[in-house]
Amino acid sequence: MTEIEWWEYDDAAELADAVAGDIQFVIESALDARGSAVIALAGGKTPFPAYEKLAKAKLDWKKVTIIPGDERIVPLGDKLSNVTALAKIFLPKGARVMPIVPEATADYKAAGRSADALMQDLHWPLDFCLLGVGSDGHTASIFPGVDYDEALNGPKERRALGVMPESLPPEAPVARVTLSRAAIASSKALMIAVTGDAKRKLLEQAIEQGPSSPYPIGRVLADVELPIDIHWAP
Numbered sequence: 336m337t338e339i340e341w342w343e344y345d346d347a348a349e350l351a352d353a354v355a356g357d358i359q360f361v362i363e364s365a366l367d368a369r370g371s372a373v374i375a376l377a378g379g380k381t382p383f384p385a386y387e388k389l390a391k392a393k394l395d396w397k398k399v400t401i402i403p404g405d406e407r408i409v410p411l412g413d414k415l416s417n418v419t420a421l422a423k424i425f426l427p428k429g430a431r432v433m434p435i436v437p438e439a440t441a442d443y444k445a446a447g448r449s450a451d452a453l454m455q456d457l458h459w460p461l462d463f464c465l466l467g468v469g470s471d472g473h474t475a476s477i478f479p480g481v482d483y484d485e486a487l488n489g490p491k492e493r494r495a496l497g498v499m500p501e502s503l504p505p506e507a508p509v510a511r512v513t514l515s516r517a518a519i520a521s522s523k524a525l526m527i528a529v530t531g532d533a534k535r536k537l538l539e540q541a542i543e544q545g546p547s548s549p550y551p552i553g554r555v556l557a558d559v560e561l562p563i564d565i566h567w568a569p
């Protein structure tokens with residue numbers, strides 16, 4: 336049974352403060368323990384106010400590696416590129432922000448294999464993974480479709496893979512690369528940040544449904560062994 340704790344805030348600014356504070360704490364703990372930190376951050380839009388706040392923290396950023404937990408397969412610099420948005424915030428601080436999708440990739444499965452190979456060079460497991468949730472219930476870039484089973488139930492060593500969503504999400508209708516469920520679930524700390532009543536309802540339902548959930552987030556969270564914090568604001 337997954338242990339989940341909800342944290343509720345009055346507004347998105349309060350949520351951003353809390354999420355930034357928690358991520359700072361995780362990074363500091365990893366730096367104290369090992370001298371470096373490797374974290375995966377969600378893309379999309381919701382967590383970016385928290386990232387702006389986190390970037391103001393006094394940390395030894397040069398020792399922090401940040402990867403997007405998922406990526407849309409688009410060129411670097413594209414407005415849909417998750418790593419480009421992360422790099423704008425954290426590169427000026429001196430963090431290592433790593434793109435996970437190679438440039439000029441026509442073959443999404445090859446992009447996934449390349450991302451998986453790249454993960455092998457990182458200290459593992461991740462010190463931290465932040466997940467978002469799409470309004471369709473996807474998390475990271477785990478979507479129903481031909482790659483769904485591989486993303487959810489692939490071999491434990493498969494940290495990343497290419498994904499073609501069955502229904503392309505309108506906000507970013509492109510193939511993706513994502514961390515696998517195994518990679519997400521193996522993180523040392525796992526957090527979700529969402530806003531709005533609709534996503535809250537979806538998330539509550541998905542958790543209740545567990546492994547039989549029609550929503551990727553429900554399938555990903557089912558039977559995760561580490562405690563999960565969900566941060567929510569209206």
Ligand SMILES: O=C1O[C@H](COP(=O)(O)O)[C@@H](O)[C@H](O)[C@H]1O
Pocket residue numbers: 377378379380381382405406407417466467468469470474475476504507
């Ligand atoms: O496409 C994506 O969507 C989800 C949710 O984004 P949000 O803007 O609705 O919070 C995000 O977590 C994921 O990283 C992204 O690639």
